[in-house]
Amino acid sequence: xxxxxxxDKDKMTVVEGSYAVAHAVKVCRPHVISAYPIxxxxxxxxxxxxxxxxxxxxxxxxxxxxxxFSALSALVGSAxxxxxxxxxxxSQGLALMHEVLFNxxxxxxxxxxxxxxxxxxxxxNIWNDQQDxxxxxxxxxxxxxxxxxxxxxxxxxxxxxxxxxxxVLLPAMVCMDxxxxxxxxxxxxxxxxxxxxxxxxxxxxxxxxxPKNPLSFGAFADPSSYTEFRYLxxxxxxxxxxxxxxxxxxxxxxxxxxxxxVIDTYMTEDADIILCxxxxxxxxxxxxxxxxxxxxxxxxxxxxxxxxxxxxEAIKQAVSNTSVxxxxxxxxxxxxxxxxxxxELKSILYNxxxxxxxxxxxxxxxxxxxxxxxxEDIVQKAENVIKSGISHESEFVDLREDLI
Amino acid sequence: xxxxxxxICKPGTTISNKTGGWRNFRPIYDYDKCTKCKLCELLCxxxxxxxxxxxxxxxxxxxxKGCGLCANECPVDxxxxxxxEK
Numbered sequence: 487x488x489x490x491x492x493x494d495k496d497k498m499t500v501v502e503g504s505y506a507v508a509h510a511v512k513v514c515r516p517h518v519i520s521a522y523p524i525x526x527x528x529x530x531x532x533x534x535x536x537x538x539x540x541x542x543x544x545x546x547x548x549x550x551x552x553x554x555f556s557a558l559s560a561l562v563g564s565a566x567x568x569x570x571x572x573x574x575x576x577s578q579g580l581a582l583m584h585e586v587l588f589n590x591x592x593x594x595x596x597x598x599x600x601x602x603x604x605x606x607x608x609x610x611n612i613w614n615d616q617q618d619x620x621x622x623x624x625x626x627x628x629x630x631x632x633x634x635x636x637x638x639x640x641x642x643x644x645x646x647x648x649x650x651x652x653x654v655l656l657p658a659m660v661c662m663d664x665x666x667x668x669x670x671x672x673x674x675x676x677x678x679x680x681x682x683x684x685x686x687x688x689x690x691x692x693x694x695x696x697p698k699n700p701l702s703f704g705a706f707a708d709p710s711s712y713t714e715f716r717y718l719x720x721x722x723x724x725x726x727x728x729x730x731x732x733x734x735x736x737x738x739x740x741x742x743x744x745x746x747x748v749i750d751t752y753m754t755e756d757a758d759i760i761l762c763x764x765x766x767x768x769x770x771x772x773x774x775x776x777x778x779x780x781x782x783x784x785x786x787x788x789x790x791x792x793x794x795x796x797x798x799e800a801i802k803q804a805v806s807n808t809s810v811x812x813x814x815x816x817x818x819x820x821x822x823x824x825x826x827x828x829x830e831l832k833s834i835l836y837n838x839x840x841x842x843x844x845x846x847x848x849x850x851x852x853x854x855x856x857x858x859x860x861x862e863d864i865v866q867k868a869e870n871v872i873k874s875g876i877s878h879e880s881e882f883v884d885l886r887e888d889l890i
Numbered sequence: 891x892x893x894x895x896x897x898i899c900k901p902g903t904t905i906s907n908k909t910g911g912w913r914n915f916r917p918i919y920d921y922d923k924c925t926k927c928k929l930c931e932l933l934c935x936x937x938x939x940x941x942x943x944x945x946x947x948x949x950x951x952x953x954x955k956g957c958g959l960c961a962n963e964c965p966v967d968x969x970x971x972x973x974x975e976k
Binding site: 592593594595655693700701702703704705707711714715718 | 893894895896897898899900901903
């Protein structure tokens with residue numbers, strides 16, 4: 487369970503989420519930052535640009551580029567030299583990076599990129615959902631989802647530690663909900679520079695672009711070896727599951743803050759109904775769980791922090807005694823009518839002896855508010871599933887019938 | 891040879907990857923016509939034309955892919971492209 491940060495009150499300050507993230511990036515000592523501004527990511531790169539202009543990030547180059555495609559391409563070359571790299575983007579910008587995402591992970595280069603989750607066009611919409619990062623599910627990037635801005639900023643250091651681990655060497659996305667987290671002002675502890683120097687060692691690699699020791703990067707692999715490259719990436723992802731846990735545990739030990747490892751659970755032990763979700767919606771769900779518990783309803787919360795690697799075993803353990811699982815997805819696979827969590831949850835439970843029903847709800851698309859009442863209605867539907875079985879496996883929430 | 895992270899290789903590793911098997915047509919010299927003008931060696935995209943001690947050339951069939959550029963450019967038609975057959 488997440489550790490509430492009572493002890494840190496004297497260190498707390500009130501800043502915007504984007505500033506907290508930019509500050510965390512600064513104290514992680516990056517060598518190259520390249521990014522292209524796009525709402526709602528802009529404040530992060532503005533703050534970083536200001537830090538660079540003020541000389542606050544020594545030994546770091548900020549590369550101005552003409553698109554997100556170029557931003558990430560520039561970082562492929564930078565990371566190949568052994569540099570610690572950072573970028574941030576969202577929505578259309580992430581979509582434009584799609585091709586380069588595969589290059590980054592296939593070349594086994596570490597970096598951290600903040601995804602400020604936003605809906606995709608058309609229709610154009612700048613508000614939050616998680617369709618952008620979920621659509622990059624199979625690119626070989628680690629994907630971590632933050633609940634609040636303290637976690638989103640602390641996760642930067644954790645993500646570098648995981649990404650640069652010699653057994654992993656995969657790039658990582660730290661996903662935070664657009665506006666809800668990026669533009670909110672909240673009390674938090676800015677990532678501590680002294681502790682981070684201790685927590686995050688400099689990135690060392692034996693393989694780097696260096697004219698004195700020439701190496702070929704991005705070589706060709708024909709059918710006789712391509713399969714093995716994919717296999718090794720999958721193995722690295724498997725290893726990353728433990729590394730996510732270790733990074734969180736070491737962080738807890740050093741900084742005293744903890745948000746879960748690959749997952750976090752809240753009142754799941756005796757829960758009949760477990761709500762499962764990612765990102766800022768978790769805060770709302772905690773309150774709903776508290777309210778319903780005070781009314782005697784056995785509801786629990788499963789927060790998925792790591793969507794890739796997907797924490798199948800941890801989830802199976804956490805849900806093993808429940809009666810129904812509810813996936814809440816801010817994304818949808820159109821044509822399957824399922825959000826990604828629903829699909830993954832069903833798939834990991836199949837071929838096991840866990841037979842509880844799993845239902846899913848498409849929620850919060852394009853920044854639609856998610857009031858507590860909506861969650862309570864969803865819990866009501868889950869209770870009906872326990873009584874009389876599934877009527878709808880997956881459905882949209884709060885549809886405005888007057889518009890259809 | 892095992893795979894390094896991301897397939898990073900030392901320079902010159904294409905030497906271990908013999909590509910002559912891609913060839914459909916095999917270039918053959920007619921040394922009676924050859925004037926040692928060096929054009930085939932200069933133009934070969936795969937460095938598969940090797941100079942001999944006597945100043946004439948041999949093809950390195952381990953790497954020659956049979957593109958036919960040398961035969962096309964030879965000013966005295968001293969290179970013939972023969973269909974590869976078993």
